Amino acid sequence: MTALPSRVPGVLGNTSLSRFDAVIIGSGAGGGATALALTEAGLNVCVLEAGPNYFQGLDDPAPGNPKPLFANDELAMSSRKLIHQQARVEPRTFRPSEADGKRTVIGEVNSLPKTVGGAWVHADMKVPRFQEFDFRLGSELGDIPGAAFADWPLSYAELEPFYAEAERIGGAQGLAGADPFEAWRSGPYPMPPGAPMFLSEVLSVGTRALGLTAYPYPGLQNSRPYGGQPACNDCGFCSGYGCSINAKGSVNHLRRALLSGRVQLRSECAAVRLVTDATGRTITQVEYLDPEGHLDNVAGDQIFLAASPIESVRLCLLSDPGGPGLGNSSGQLGRNLMFHHQTISPGVYPINFHGERGKSVSAGFSDWRGVPNDPDRPLGGIVEFGTNSEKIADAIQYAELGFRGEELKSFLRSSPFGSHIAVLIMQGEDAPQSTNRIDLDPEVRDINGLPVPRITYQPHAFELRAREVYGPKMIELHGASGAQFAFISPMYDGGKTPTGRHIMGTLRMGTDPRLSVVDANCRFHDIGNLYSVDAAPFPTSSGYNPTLTLQALAIRTARAAAG
Amino acid sequence: MLDLSLKRRTFLRIVTAGGVVAIAPWSSGCGNAGSTAEPLARFFTAGETTTFAALAEAIVPEGGTVGALGSNAIQFIDFFLAAFDNDLPPIYARGPFSGRQPFPGEDGGPSSAFPENEFEVWRPLSRLQELSMRIELYGSASVLNGDINAPLVPTSPGLRSLYREAAKALDAWAQAHDFADLAAVPLGQRLAAIDATPTEFRTEFVKHVLQGMFAAPEYGGNQDGVAWRDYQYDGDSQPIGHTFYDPATESERDNPEKPNQIRDPRWPGGPLEPSVESFIATITLVQGGTRFY
Numbered sequence: 052m053t054a055l056p057s058r059v060p061g062v063l064g065n066t067s068l069s070r071f072d073a074v075i076i077g078s079g080a081g082g083g084a085t086a087l088a089l090t091e092a093g094l095n096v097c098v099l100e101a102g103p104n105y106f107q108g109l110d111d112p113a114p115g116n117p118k119p120l121f122a123n124d125e126l127a128m129s130s131r132k133l134i135h136q137q138a139r140v141e142p143r144t145f146r147p148s149e150a151d152g153k154r155t156v157i158g159e160v161n162s163l164p165k166t167v168g169g170a171w172v173h174a175d176m177k178v179p180r181f182q183e184f185d186f187r188l189g190s191e192l193g194d195i196p197g198a199a200f201a202d203w204p205l206s207y208a209e210l211e212p213f214y215a216e217a218e219r220i221g222g223a224q225g226l227a228g229a230d231p232f233e234a235w236r237s238g239p240y241p242m243p244p245g246a247p248m249f250l251s252e253v254l255s256v257g258t259r260a261l262g263l264t265a266y267p268y269p270g271l272q273n274s275r276p277y278g279g280q281p282a283c284n285d286c287g288f289c290s291g292y293g294c295s296i297n298a299k300g301s302v303n304h305l306r307r308a309l310l311s312g313r314v315q316l317r318s319e320c321a322a323v324r325l326v327t328d329a330t331g332r333t334i335t336q337v338e339y340l341d342p343e344g345h346l347d348n349v350a351g352d353q354i355f356l357a358a359s360p361i362e363s364v365r366l367c368l369l370s371d372p373g374g375p376g377l378g379n380s381s382g383q384l385g386r387n388l389m390f391h392h393q394t395i396s397p398g399v400y401p402i403n404f405h406g407e408r409g410k411s412v413s414a415g416f417s418d419w420r421g422v423p424n425d426p427d428r429p430l431g432g433i434v435e436f437g438t439n440s441e442k443i444a445d446a447i448q449y450a451e452l453g454f455r456g457e458e459l460k461s462f463l464r465s466s467p468f469g470s471h472i473a474v475l476i477m478q479g480e481d482a483p484q485s486t487n488r489i490d491l492d493p494e495v496r497d498i499n500g501l502p503v504p505r506i507t508y509q510p511h512a513f514e515l516r517a518r519e520v521y522g523p524k525m526i527e528l529h530g531a532s533g534a535q536f537a538f539i540s541p542m543y544d545g546g547k548t549p550t551g552r553h554i555m556g557t558l559r560m561g562t563d564p565r566l567s568v569v570d571a572n573c574r575f576h577d578i579g580n581l582y583s584v585d586a587a588p589f590p591t592s593s594g595y596n597p598t599l600t601l602q603a604l605a606i607r608t609a610r611a612a613a614g
Numbered sequence: 615m616l617d618l619s620l621k622r623r624t625f626l627r628i629v630t631a632g633g634v635v636a637i638a639p640w641s642s643g644c645g646n647a648g649s650t651a652e653p654l655a656r657f658f659t660a661g662e663t664t665t666f667a668a669l670a671e672a673i674v675p676e677g678g679t680v681g682a683l684g685s686n687a688i689q690f691i692d693f694f695l696a697a698f699d700n701d702l703p704p705i706y707a708r709g710p711f712s713g714r715q716p717f718p719g720e721d722g723g724p725s726s727a728f729p730e731n732e733f734e735v736w737r738p739l740s741r742l743q744e745l746s747m748r749i750e751l752y753g754s755a756s757v758l759n760g761d762i763n764a765p766l767v768p769t770s771p772g773l774r775s776l777y778r779e780a781a782k783a784l785d786a787w788a789q790a791h792d793f794a795d796l797a798a799v800p801l802g803q804r805l806a807a808i809d810a811t812p813t814e815f816r817t818e819f820v821k822h823v824l825q826g827m828f829a830a831p832e833y834g835g836n837q838d839g840v841a842w843r844d845y846q847y848d849g850d851s852q853p854i855g856h857t858f859y860d861p862a863t864e865s866e867r868d869n870p871e872k873p874n875q876i877r878d879p880r881w882p883g884g885p886l887e888p889s890v891e892s893f894i895a896t897i898t899l900v901q902g903g904t905r906f907y
Contacts, residue, residue, distance in 0.1 A: 103740045122709025122733065123850030126829035133706050133737075137746035142763070157767055246857045246866050246875050275864065282866065284718070284855025285874045287848065295710035295852040319740055344741055399894055403883025407848045408856040408874040442847045446824040455673050455805055455820075458889060463845055464679060465890040470846065471883055495766060498745055498759045530906045535886075536894050538903025 055310065056111040061342050063110040063167075063316040064098075064309040071097040071315075073612075074337050074351035076322045076366070079169020080598045081585035081605040082357030083305035084217065088609035090313040097349050098305075098314060099339055101321035101358070102134065102165030105293060106302055109167065110309040110316070114279060117306060121172075121293030125443050128292050134166040134173060140498040143361070145548045147509040148486065157495055160506050160548050161390065163359055167318050168293075168302045170359070170552070171598060175290035175411040176271035176299050178223050178599035179433055180214050183207040183234050184423055185593040188430075191423040198482040198511055199387055201590040204562050204571035205607075207234055213603035220307070221300035221602070222277045225269030232417040245274035245283055248409035250473055253402065254436045255414065257532030261524065263418045268435065269599075271300035272410055278303065283410060287440050290411035304602075320347070323501060325354065325370040325377055325581070334581050340499060353580045353612055357605070360388065360557040360587035364489040365504040378558075378575040383568050385489035387559050388506065389592040390551030391432060392479040392514035394522055398529030398537040403470045406438035419477060419521045420594045431517035432478040432594025434525075445469030473534070475525045478553065480594045482513035489557055508549060510542070518542070553597050558587035573608040584608050654834065655699035656692045657774060661795070662781040663688060668797040669784060670823045672804035679844040682823045690826030690835030691819075695751060695774050702736040705747055707832050709733055714839070715854045722858030722866070729853060733832040773818060780811040780819070846881040848872055 059066045072094035075082045082098060089096050108116030127133045136143075138159035145156040163170035184191055189202040215237050225240035227233075244267030251265070258265040272283035272294075283298040294301065308314045319342035326336045326348070336350040356363040364385040367377040376384045412435045419431040439445055449462035465471065487509070491502040522539045529537035543549050560583075561567025564576035573588045575581040584605040586597050593600070658666065670682035682688070697703035711729035719725035739747065745757050753772030754760040761769050787810040788796045796807055808816050826835030828842070830850060836842065842849040848856075856874040859866045868874050877883075886894065898905050 139746040282859035285857040286855040442828040536898040538901035
């Protein structure tokens with residue numbers, strides 16, 4: 052084994068590796084979980100990550116590592132988007148439908164972080180599992196005009212051991228049995244729930260009054276020292292921020308994989324093309340832009356896409372210029388893009404919730420996930436209890452409303468949408484639609500001269516029904532909790548982009564190659580050595596935060612690929 | 615009645631070179647020994663500093679709680695616009711800790727040891743971060759392919775140019791209204807001058823003033839954390855945080871100074887100020903929501 056850590060700038064892990072059994076594109080939740088599962092099977096792996104690395108000592112086995120270089124710094128992380136895609140040089144485009152022309156938006160569209168650890172770095176680590184019926188909604192719901200619900204080619208029971216593994220490695224806190232709607236579990240959470248936020252206590256009053264059951268939100272923030280990492284101290288900079296003290300399980304899989312000596316991670320290396328052999332059915336190498344922007348390549352026997360459902364499709368399209376895209380004999384590549392449909396209800400209270408303390412979300416309820424085919428309980432999603440932790444963003448929103456001078460100061464002091472706000476967010480099931488999709492914008496380029504992804508998306512009546520049913524109840528809940536004001540935030544419209552950052556679908560999994568892009572093991576039907584290992588294979592979105600499910604699926608995929 | 619404006623003499627003392635320039639970005643009052651950082655490069659001329667400070671004072675005036683001037687928001691903007699004139703641009707503080715908060719001790723509560731201030735350490739930028747920030751500051755023509763999507767995406771002159779032109783426009787407005795400069799214009803009349811500047815500048819300036827007020831002090835504004843204190847915001851809390859975990863008892867407890875699980879008796883909040891309440895009532899009505907009391 053080569054001595055770790057790496058001394059090569061930008062390269063982590065075993066720098067002596069030159070031949071790889073597998074190349075993983077993306078080092079986030081899916082890429083990291085895949086890397087660990089593959090190395091455990093004895094494979095040598097190269098991970099390409101488009102963004103920089105801010106985990107000092109990630110490949111250093113010395114205790115106390117890694118030391119994350121993240122801070123409670125709103126300006127860097129939120130305003131100046133340290134770990135996010137920079138829309139000025141890497142824009143995306145958006146349109147609600149083809150009828151809206153080439154695009155209605157150029158700029159930031161549903162971007163996720165580009166950094167070692169991916170979006171799992173900035174997440175507040177919510178890890179509920181899906182319910183059992185989530186894996187068979189095609190059968191449960193039948194034909195719904197305009198929607199493309201489908202069964203997953205696997206059941207909850209098949210995925211359950213991998214859920215448990217992902218919870219164990221990531222370090223999940225939670226209370227088994229607290230959610231009356233949760234699927235069965237083979238064991239308890241590795242850690243008990245951590246300290247609840249004050250906000251949760253206030254909203255629990257209304258939750259109980261409406262006959263709902265709030266419970267501690269499962270999360271990958273340590274509530275106890277775990278795996279050499281400290282307990283979360285509720286600094287408040289969780290959602291949207293990397294953890295300063297490494298109490299989140301953002302890179303646990305990745306670190307273990309790096310320490311195996313079988314992984315080489317190249318940061319600031321953005322994949323731009325998958326090169327196939329003459330048959331077009333095998334990927335022979337991956338071309339990428341190195342940190343200086345020069346073209347380089349790496350070969351591997353198997354290729355795993357973990358770049359996000361948007362960027363993975365873009366890569367397949369960039370790899371087949373003028374053609375339909377790699378792996379697209381079904382015509383399904385890029386289709387059935389889903390975000391969770393967020394119904395958001397702010398309540399303004401005569402209370403300072405001090406949202407800059409806590410885990411961003413420490414409680415929620417699942418009652419409004421609903422029941423298939425019950426018109427009185429349509430399929431919505433889990434509801435999170437949130438607030439606002441950011442002071443700069445709070446201040447700017449009042450200025451954007453036009454306030455200046457003493458009026459602005461009144462808003463800064465009162466902070467109605469900052470310290471005095473409680474927010475209910477329902478992560479509603481988003482019906483898959485063939486017309487909601489990713490393709491390449493015909494004109495807009497990134498700063499490297501490459502076509503950017505174009506997102507075409509509009510909601511279906513399915514999720515709007517859940518919004519209609521549960522929205523008024525959100526206002527009622529606020530009232531019962533003591534709010535002075537409550538309303539439902541306007542839905543995106545007029546060409547604006549969806550608010551959800553849970554990006555799913557686009558490389559649908561299924562057993563029928565005419566209707567899906569990847570098979571039941573997330574391998575491309577058309578390309579024998581290409582896999583998808585993030586949320587892109589999801590046939591449906593469920594109504595729960597997707598990351599634990601995508602990690603479980605990635606582990607299962609990697610095990611199958613490794614034989 | 616609040617004092618809505620600094621007196622002109624005080625104003626000049628703060629914004630001229632003997633005032634603002636001499637103030638360290640962050641003067642630690644906590645456990646850390648204080649700033650050891652190199653002075654940061656600046657962009658504004660003395661006259662521009664005076665002009666923008668006058669405008670900022672009108673946007674967030676002093677009195678009662680700190681305003682744009684007292685929190686040094688103009689220095690924040692000055693540092694940002696000159697970012698690439700430093701060896702490492704002060705765009706992203708590195709951290710993880712500022713030294714304002716202590717390390718936890720054995721029982722999870724605060725110890726007497728404080729970390730170094732690593733907010734004073736600036737990160738090197740990745741290639742794409744640098745390209746993006748250079749476009750923002752120097753304009754889309756300043757880097758290869760910066761204008762690649764023109765005219766679909768309008769070309770940008772960059773913030774430095776925008777600010778320089780805005781300063782001239784603001785002073786020209788003041789002189790056209792028979793004042794020596796914008797600082798001489800009575801506070802209540804200054805906001806009108808902003809209409810003499812491009813829309814893009816107005817949007818950016820207000821945003822930058824508020825960023826300067828509430829960003830970490832190392833960026834040049836929010837002097838001594840004054841805006842966080844005055845507007846009842848914790849700011850950065852690591853490495854101590856808001857919950858203390860005691861390994862001996864395997865239990866956690868709130869930071870008594872800044873509790874997480876209960877209403878903070880020091881900063882409990884309360885009714886909105888009347889003008890704010892009236893606005894929220896209108897928003898609620900327009901959105902079809904409910905006013906409960």
